[in-house]
Amino acid sequence: MGPRNTFIAIVAVGAIGTGAWLSSMVMQPAPRLQTATVLPAPSELPEFSLVDQNRLSIGRDYFEGHWNLVFFGFTHCPDICPLTLQVLANAKRQLAADGQQPLPRIVLVSVDPERDTPEVMSQYVRYFGDDNIGITGTLDEIRKLTGGLGIFFEKSGLDEVDYSVDHSAVVIVINPRGQFHALFGAPHEAGNFVHDLPIIMGGR
């Protein structure tokens, strides 16, 4: 093989290698969501007037500037609500350990405003993480928010004091523009959030 042929062979091998590398980059499938559903087009939140755990009056712009994981539940719920908040807290801890930025805020919206005062919410949500947010208010205003997001809740049981509340178990993702962006259906596992949130928040 003469020097000219050697040169051609090197160029050819180089071209094939570059082509293979480029095609692997182009053909690389986009990371796929494991369980979350992203809305085809993010939707605006309805208008509402509620209070956070610090008694700060809030409206729909409260969610802007952050990614938010929003769960609807109540503090007297012994099983599903603390389990879900613990799952979200574990997922956030894992995302932080993985170096994920930004990290989502964890938000509990009460579906039991009779018992869930801002003080009760404050103590409760902080148990699962210092930065967590608890939202409550009047039943009518809560219904404005839940109605706009397709969240169901209904008081159950006959006991006036120790009643329960049936509620949608979905976790809603609200994007930094304050729009309903995606959702995670129950049952919840931390691994699903750890896998899907970076994809959702990265816009991939």
Added chain:
Amino acid sequence: MKHRASRLILLLVLGACSGDRAPLIATDVAVSKPKPGMRVAAGYITLSNNTTETITITRVTSPEFKSVEMHESILEDGISRMYPLDEVTIPAGQNVAFEPGGKHLMLMNPTSDADSATLEFYADNVLLLSVNATFAD
């Protein structure tokens, strides 16, 4: 009900006489610490029926809580619902699990600042099992 209770009592007596085994075996016992400001906690346990008769748990008590109820969380069409259970049946030789997201004990109104709770399981008025659990997060 009387018939059921008397058969169980008979089993218990026979078990005691023969130095035999306890009717109910508890594993995976856990009681969640009441969250700050909260008056409720959840209890989880796996109960194994160690007899040749069906055991029906009709009541659970705890000295550390004013009342204890057996509940079941069910996810139906994306809605989390909680139903009270009047009784829980454990067939002979089988297990029933009270576990997160399923059957569980709802412990209400703590009566002390204890860091553990004793769970007492009854079939009618017969105490079948008393087990202590340290509170966990």
